[in-house]
Amino acid sequence: MSGAAMVTSAAGGLVSFDLATTPLREVNQFLHTGLGQTTRVRIDNPDGAHSIAVGMDAPVQIDIAGNAGYYAAGMNKHASVTVHGNAGPSVAENMMSGTVRVKGFASVAAAASAHGGLLVVEGDAGLRCGISLKGADIVVGGSVGSFSMFMAQAGRLVVCGDAGDALGDSLYEAVIYVRGEVKSLGADARFEPLTEADIVALAALLEQAGLHDKDGKPYEPRSFKRIASARELYHWNVDANQSY
Amino acid sequence: MCGIVGLLIKKPELQDRLGEWATPMLIGMTERGPDSAGIAVYGEPVADGLRKISLHAPAGFDWQGLQRQLADVAGFEVRANHAVLTTSADPVALRAWFKLTHPMVHVLSVGRTIDLYKDVGTPAQIADRYGMAGFRGTHLVAHTRMATESAVTPENAHPYTAGEDWCLVHNGSLSNPNSLRRQLEPLGISFDGDCDTEAACRYFEWRMREGDSLEQALNKGFDELDGFYTFLMGTSDALAIVRDGFACKPALVAETDDWVAIASEYRSLAHLPGVKGATLFEPQPERIYAWRAQQ
Numbered sequence: 001m002s003g004a005a006m007v008t009s010a011a012g013g014l015v016s017f018d019l020a021t022t023p024l025r026e027v028n029q030f031l032h033t034g035l036g037q038t039t040r041v042r043i044d045n046p047d048g049a050h051s052i053a054v055g056m057d058a059p060v061q062i063d064i065a066g067n068a069g070y071y072a073a074g075m076n077k078h079a080s081v082t083v084h085g086n087a088g089p090s091v092a093e094n095m096m097s098g099t100v101r102v103k104g105f106a107s108v109a110a111a112a113s114a115h116g117g118l119l120v121v122e123g124d125a126g127l128r129c130g131i132s133l134k135g136a137d138i139v140v141g142g143s144v145g146s147f148s149m150f151m152a153q154a155g156r157l158v159v160c161g162d163a164g165d166a167l168g169d170s171l172y173e174a175v176i177y178v179r180g181e182v183k184s185l186g187a188d189a190r191f192e193p194l195t196e197a198d199i200v201a202l203a204a205l206l207e208q209a210g211l212h213d214k215d216g217k218p219y220e221p222r223s224f225k226r227i228a229s230a231r232e233l234y235h236w237n238v239d240a241n242q243s244y
Numbered sequence: 245m246c247g248i249v250g251l252l253i254k255k256p257e258l259q260d261r262l263g264e265w266a267t268p269m270l271i272g273m274t275e276r277g278p279d280s281a282g283i284a285v286y287g288e289p290v291a292d293g294l295r296k297i298s299l300h301a302p303a304g305f306d307w308q309g310l311q312r313q314l315a316d317v318a319g320f321e322v323r324a325n326h327a328v329l330t331t332s333a334d335p336v337a338l339r340a341w342f343k344l345t346h347p348m349v350h351v352l353s354v355g356r357t358i359d360l361y362k363d364v365g366t367p368a369q370i371a372d373r374y375g376m377a378g379f380r381g382t383h384l385v386a387h388t389r390m391a392t393e394s395a396v397t398p399e400n401a402h403p404y405t406a407g408e409d410w411c412l413v414h415n416g417s418l419s420n421p422n423s424l425r426r427q428l429e430p431l432g433i434s435f436d437g438d439c440d441t442e443a444a445c446r447y448f449e450w451r452m453r454e455g456d457s458l459e460q461a462l463n464k465g466f467d468e469l470d471g472f473y474t475f476l477m478g479t480s481d482a483l484a485i486v487r488d489g490f491a492c493k494p495a496l497v498a499e500t501d502d503w504v505a506i507a508s509e510y511r512s513l514a515h516l517p518g519v520k521g522a523t524l525f526e527p528q529p530e531r532i533y534a535w536r537a538q539q
Contacts, residue, residue: 048510067510067524086524088509089494107526108491126526127491145491146529 013039020045024052035060048088053081056098073100076117089126092119095136108145111138114155120209127164130157133174139209149176150186158205160219171229177202179224188233192226245390246402246415247273248476248495250506252383252483252535258502259287263379265516269505270367270376270386272512276415277388280401281370282362284411284478286537287381289356290330294318295408297329297338298352298360300398310346324373325398326352328359335408350399350436355409357480362387362401382537385478387413399437406449409480414441415493415508418471444469448477462486462532474527476506484534491529498522504535 015038017027027043031053035041040061046052048069053062056079064072067085074093083091086104095114102110105123112128114136121129121138127145130138133152143161150166152174162180169186176189177198185191194202202221213219249269253259262285270281290296296319301307307322314320319330331338335354342349353360361374367388371377387402394400403411418424421443425435433446447468451461458479466489474493477484485506487495498505500518507513516522527533 045514047514048512067514069509069511086510104524105526107494127529147490 013037014042015040016042016044018044019047019049019052024049027052028054031056031058031060031062046083046085050088053079056081059098067104076100086123087121091121092117092136095119105142110140111136114138118205118208120211122211124161130155130174133157137205139205139211141209141211143180146183147186149174152176156201156205158202158209158224160211160213168227168229170233171227173229176227177224178227179219182225182227185227188230189227190230192228194222194224194226198224198226245276245392247276247388247508247512248413248415248474248506249273249386249388249508249512250384250476250478250483250485250504252504252537253381253502254504254538255502256538259382260380262381262384263375263377265503265505266379266384266386267371267377268515269507269512270371270388272515273388273508274367276508277390278366279391279396280362280364280389280398281367281387282360282389282401282403282413283370283374283376283379283384283386284353284358284360284403284405285379285381285384286357286409286478286480287359287379289480290318293332294330295332295335295354295356296359297331297335297354298358299327299329299342300325300350300352300362301327301346301348305348310349313345323361323375325363326361326374353403353405353409353411354407355405355480357381358405358409358411358478360403360405360411362403363398364396364401382481383478383483385411385413385476385483387415387476392417394437394439397437400439402439402441403478404439404442404445406446407453409478410449410452411478412441412445412448413476414444414473415495416471416473416488418444418469418473420470424468440471444473444475458484458534459532466530474508481537482534483537484532485527486532487527487529489530491526495527496524497527497533498524 042063046066050069051071054074057077059078062081064083069088073081076098077096080099082101087102087106089107090109092100092111095117097117101120106121106125108126109128110125111119113132115134119138122141124142125144129144129148131150133155135154139158146164149168153172157176159178163182165184166186168189199221251266316333402413405411418440421440424443448461472492474487474495
């Protein structure tokens with residue numbers, strides 16, 4: 001660890017790194033083994049570097065002050081990571097717990113395979129958002145691209161904007177809520193009526209995400225549509241004649 | 245993998261900075277494409293009746309000897325393994341003459357505005373070898389290659405060209421280049437290498453020669469080209485980008501009042517002056533984006 005690159009504030013809880021001068025490997029090494037009493041870490045000049053703050057396993061707040069590249073906050077456990085910019089492909093991939101927040105837009109495959117925790121994307125998310133989701137929650141303030149929640153097994157996706165083509169193709173037990181238009185549903189996904197439990201869950205997720213409509217008001221949970229699996233792909237249907 | 249890079253300067257007074265700003269963009273994509281790189285740069289058109297022909301030959305080639313054999317030479321500029329010949333000669337006849345008398349010389353591009361350099365080596369080596377930082381012009385298309393389906397050779401490096409003042413770089417892989425080739429070769433369209441990208445390049449050029457606009461040609465490509473692609477293209481006065489319907493291959497656009505920059509990743513945009521205030525977006529799948537240069 002090159003001590004010169006690390007700046008510790010007088011308060012002791014905050015540590016800052018500048019990726020323009022400190023190699024990413026040193027930063028991630030510190031995040032994995034050197035945190036000690038640190039409660040907050042700030043990373044300046046991320047400039048699209050890959051794998052920033054991957055593999056976290058501590059309840060610390062990490063602020064990435066700019067645009068992150070691939071795999072930011074991948075495999076996150078316990079940490080609360082905020083990207084103050086846009087995130088590249090596969091942000092919060094395989095997250096286990098904690099919170100990841102992207103203030104701008106997220107590229108493809110956001111929260112792919114994530115088991116737990118919460119991903120909030122304040123802008124749009126690209127294609128394949130929540131692909132193979134295994135239990136995490138995702139709240140997107142904007143719209144999501146095509147093939148989102150493909151083969152998602154468990155967890156929830158809330159989309160305040162629109163969804164692209166083939167939403168929820170081959171869904172298992174994950175649930176999707178969309179406020180705007182859905183361009184098309186994927187195989188075996190269907191619209192279902194909102195239940196009282198959905199309304200309670202949506203209100204809680206939207207509050208946790210802190211997202212509001214254009215007028216600054218909280219979204220009305222009843223304005224969302226519920227999409228879930230028709231469960232017709234759970235068993236082989238010999239009469240379907242390869243139609244899906 | 246592979247990396248793509250494009251830069252279009254909006255303000256004529258900034259055209260001197262084209263190569264200086266684009267060089268770190270190219271080098272920023274080294275991890276995506278360390279084995280070859282290429283740059284197509286579009287500048288002032290040569291006078292009516294003249295054309296610029298970019299040539300490549302292996303190291304040690306006697307360019308002066310070649311120049312002595314050529315008639316109608318209005319300009320001949322050698323840089324490392326490349327030469328840009330400005331001539332009034334018919335490019336089709338010239339290409340045939342090279343094939344017959346100097347088979348090691350490859351015609352990389354023909355046009356009134358395009359110069360093209362591509363070679364084997366790291367992006368930094370190639371930028372240095374061809375003096376990229378000094379390139380001036382309206383716009384530029386560049387590529388860093390990580391070969392996946394054909395050999396690492398200068399011919400298989402990108403950009404690819406067909407016709408005049410038209411080039412294309414590709415991040416991705418096509419699964420039907422051979423069937424495209426079998427479709428095009430009987431029409432008299434010949435191929436220089438065996439890279440999948442060349443099939444796409446010649447397909448689009450053929451469609452445009454048949455009367456399609458670039459947009460119409462790309463729309464047909466959505467049906468005809470099978471595989472993954474982000475294509476970045478240059479014409480004498482425009483940059484254009486298109487991604488396949490699955491958008492597996494990344495692309496990011498940054499735009500300010502001064503320039504439009506395109507790259508596979510933000511890493512290649514981070515150094516640009518004014519990027520913090522730029523409008524950033526990822527091109528949507530199966531949508532054609534184009535920006536026009538002002539001469």
